[in-house]
Amino acid sequence: MNLNNYASLEASKRLVEAGITPTTEAVWASKEGCPYSLVSTTDVGKIGGLYIIPAPSMAEVWRELPYSSVLSMAGDGESWVQVDYDDPQKTLESGHRSFNPTDALIDLLIWVRKEAKHDRN
Numbered sequence: 699m700n701l702n703n704y705a706s707l708e709a710s711k712r713l714v715e716a717g718i719t720p721t722t723e724a725v726w727a728s729k730e731g732c733p734y735s736l737v738s739t740t741d742v743g744k745i746g747g748l749y750i751i752p753a754p755s756m757a758e759v760w761r762e763l764p765y766s767s768v769l770s771m772a773g774d775g776e777s778w779v780q781v782d783y784d785d786p787q788k789t790l791e792s793g794h795r796s797f798n799p800t801d802a803l804i805d806l807l808i809w810v811r812k813e814a815k816h817d818r819n
Contacts, residue, residue: 699736702798703800704736704754704800705753705754706801707753710751710753713754713804713808714751718807722753723739723758724736724738724754726750727742727748727750729749756800763806
């Protein structure tokens with residue numbers, strides 16, 4: 699499994715902490731006391747007794763984002779997120795940069811969901 703196609707463990711944890719748990723084709727899985735490994739969800743049922751954290755692919759995160767969200771790539775290989783396609787000057791407040799574009803999309807999704815909740819209140 700290519701780790702670059704999926705969210706890092708740290709970004710996956712941030713997603714869960716934000717209350718976002720998408721259905722994914724892969725998860726970060728661990729038995730008690732062991733490090734996490736990226737595992738296909740089809741294999742999780744065969745193992746049992748695992749702690750799991752959804753590990754979304756870039757496509758799985760992208761589907762959760764509103765149409766106006768966009769991901770931009772910098773020339774140095776780092777990625778960053780922009781919030782509004784119509785106004786590229788509006789960037790994610792934290793200025794998050796990540797070599798993993800899926801992680802950058804996760805931070806954008808968390809920010810967008812938080813802003814949506816804020817707008818409803």
